[in-house]
Amino acid sequence: MSYDAATDRYVPISWDDAFALIGEELRGLASPDEASFYTSGRLSNEATFLYQLMVREYGTNNLPDCSNMCHEASGRALKASLATGKGTADLRDWEECDALFVLGVNAASNAPRMLTALSDAVRRGAQVVHVNPLVEVGATRTIVPHEFVDMALFKSTATSTMNLQVRLGGDLALIRGMSKVVFEAAEADPSVLDTAFLRAYTNGLEDYRALVDATPWAELVRQSGLSEERIREAAAIYLGSERTVISWCLGVSQHEHGVDTVREIVNLLLLRGNVGRPGTGPSPVRGHSNVQGNRTCGIDHRPPAWTDRLAEVCRIDPPRHAGLDTVKTIRGMHDGTVKVFVGMGGNFVLAAPDTPYTAEGLSRCRLTVQVSTKLNRSHLVHGEKALILPCLGRTERDQQQSGPQG
Template identity: 70%
Template sequence: MSASQDEEGRTEPRVGPEPQGDPESRPYHHPAAGWGAARSVSRFMVREGVLAEGPRAIMRMNHENGGFDCPGCAWPDDTKGLHLDICENGIKHVSWEMTRKRVGREFFAAHSVTELSGWSDYELENQGRLTGPMVYDPGSDHYVPISWKDAFALVGRTLRELDSPHQASFYTSGRLGNEATFLYQLMARELGTNNLPDCSNMCHEASGRALRASLGTGKGTVDLKDWEAADALFILGVNAASNAPRMLTALAEAHRRGAQIVHINPLVEAAATRTIIPHDFTDMATFHATRTSTLNLQPRIGGDMALLRGMAKAILERSASDPGALDREFIDRHTAGFEEYRALCEATPWEEIEKQSGIGRDGILRAAGVYRAADRSIISWCLGVSQHEHGVDTVREIVNLLLLRGNLGREGAGPSPVRGHSNVQGNRTCGIDHRPSGEFLDRLAAACAIRPPREHGLDTVSTIRAMHDGEVKVFVGMGGNFALAAPDTAYTHEALRTCELTVQVSTKLNRSHLVHGRRALILPCLGRTEKDHQREGVQSTSVEDSMSMVHLSVGMKRPASPHLLSEPAIIAGMARAALPGSATPWEWYIEDYDRIRDTMAQVLDGFEDFNRRVRLPLGFRIKQPARELVFRTHSGRAEFSAAALPDVVPAPGTLALGTMRSHDQWNTTIYSGNDRYRGIKNLRTLVFMNRDDMRERGISKFQPVDITSTAKDGSHRSLAGYLAVPYDIPRGCAAGYMPEMNVLCALCDYSTQSDQPLMKHVKVTIAPAA
């Protein structure tokens, strides 16, 4: 099977022109979105056979009246009723879900698991939608049909036979709606475990812990209206054109009104240059691109914290002659720990800041000057900040910088993490948390008449280790593709194969169905675009975006198969089978999801009067105490932190490698082998390198190389024969695509601050292929 295809169906790899010479000729200076996105989307819909029905569905995306929420990123919906609040990757995600291709019993009868294991991940998902529940038959090495009743019975019997409920772990991806999320955590806790790992454990765990420590909330405080009012936007570790494309609208509008936009990232990505917004028909017709930045800074991988410290140091130094540089009234009234932080900044030498950040003092002072000149500033970040050993300290440093000028609790200012998957924030809000608060458990116990466990459960890394050691025997994956998304691929696969039972709730075939336990189930579910018929009629589900807005999503398409169940129905079926004596009205909940929401309103802070408020135009925003300058911290104030700068300079001969998505990819789903903005055609086995680093190692452009990582425990992992692509990236840094490069990140390489795998800071050596 081919590794992947480009949009024209070609399979030969091609790399675009080496980024050199006139900056405007560099691949990353092609305008983001615009006609390139339109052409890509059209070809994709033709390939998936949805050219007729796809546009109709797309026109219903992200609409508050009878529309469905895009199952892609968590960027908020437009607040002004925009009818084309869409993006290239969102359309591809929906078209991928709406494909006419099907994977039914005939497919599984024709292909064994061993055969399918040799297929590429692209080819697996490209087969189409799953149509009915399947169970693995070890005698024939095939998946064979099973009834829903028997599938639930298998899950229930296996869970009941465990020696302890802690021998099961219940994973959640960010695609799960709020109602299903609530039922899922209720099932796990009624069984008796807090083993609820989720994709946040691998992406924004550091952000939540840092914001909770600094501000008493695990979320950002700003909304889209704040983005529209900010004088300065600082964007750290975000590739918005691919990962949050609708942010491009906010960036373009900010530039047009004269706001300053500073991008901080080791790679200058397409979103940090220019864009043509597809719903701006005049710009599309005239090919007019709007700039999306006023300053680009390229720190070394892991150098963000030092750069932020340098900005704070510059502001503090300036305050000696510029009384307006600091907001002393805000600091004195609302913060704690300022003097300790000021002393730390004063004691940190500029030489160390420059060394660790990889940015010269002049560049840092330019960024600090932008920050000082702005009355209202937002700092936004994504995984380029959080997936590091010191991710918590870096996010707290972001808050430190905001506090210095009182950029909190007022319009146009505050912290704004960019969540990836569509409902990953809602998952955490609605109870997917292996470290739940006592207050949440008390309310859950009172509303649902259960006795939830109080001890902390397993997160993603500890679940993998526990499976590998035989301590977790049942793994349930609610969406996602755990076998590929997790770090240390070989170790993770070994861990899954030790399980007594693995259960995957999915829409499409993926690697996690082939890397399974002794017994395995594939339970196919409805997609977000599809109608969910229950006893009381067509049901809606809710999601929470990355700025705490909660709104309804209603599918509008006929399901891909009559044998699909909704995610809430699948969870309820498993729960009833595993908990035959349960007093929880599982079947009653599924008849009408309003009943689930009524219970959620009793348990979840901020969800009072849930059913009425979620039906308001645009839904409702969960209250944010920190935005009102109410801080649920130990001191009752916003807390400055005073962490020492980490040493992130690679040792001689080594490089810091960050994994990332290509443009034509969403999480582990690969739509094609292209990465348009970086000049790549049908190639994924590559590594982007600094030209001087290549020259030092005797590597010529596009030469095959071997990449070897060294873990904290001294063990090594390797990839062979990758092509070295020269790119504009800081010296000592390299980058390549996940999930292929996840193999290089050892399970023991996780942050001691957040327990996140260090996907953005893998220590590697790169040499010409042997």
């Protein structure tokens, strides 16, 4: 479909004409960096790899994606602390941990399959602590859909053993307070700290201890919104656990102090060697089904480490300079440095943090292209020229009366 300014409607267009229009606009740019290519986290690994290959062969690293707006803070913090942008805990670790801390997650609406793991953990005796300004229903009890008797009898099971209602952004102060209790306990019993692990795999312990010691309880209470007693209760659960997983979602990462909070979480885990063992580790909860796959397959505005290998194997000359992330792409639309926007899936105008500002930016583009499985709000907010290119979802087949379509 192509936007017709005269009628203010989308009208049919052939694939050949659509591709010709895209090619004409891209060739007409003064630099490939005047185009930006967005990616949704629901793409397959194969589609993702081919998409970034096309973009880099075209000549730009302007590859913003949905993770810029959700777990960019997690990736930056984990990379700095653990040299990997990924969490180290998977579902098996959730099943083996003694304590599970869940920060900034509304599992019932955003990660419903997570409710089963939470209720299973409580059933087997693990301590499950939810940290959120609002105590969501899913953070207390749930009815597990695959338990047919429970469904029929409306029988719910607990999903937590403790709920801590922090102030907005108070997670960092809570974690810092828990570390403070750990260091206090280590003064009486040095074995509280995993000294062998800390000596072998970490650095900066004494600097962190000094930082924690210098943070007064009054400030931690003020920033967290919790009493010192409640923080100590949470720390007691951590100290009583041999294997701990700490999980978080956008309530932590989409905050001004998101990177600092995630690094604080990792520091707390490291104090007792809760990284790299079964039943332990940091566990960011992704918002889309394949955000991590996107990054692994090259969707990153920063050139990946394997750029030279990509050039060698695929016989292209990819750019080596950093491109634009989501926020810089939107700013580029406003200042005129981004003239063409291509959205591979997603709902860009509503996914970005400032809807009116994003919409205004898109309207200033010469061309916007949306590749979509279904219509969404972003199709109503477009540039001077606009295309909607329909595609099938990964589980769909184009079966028509004449037979399977190619």
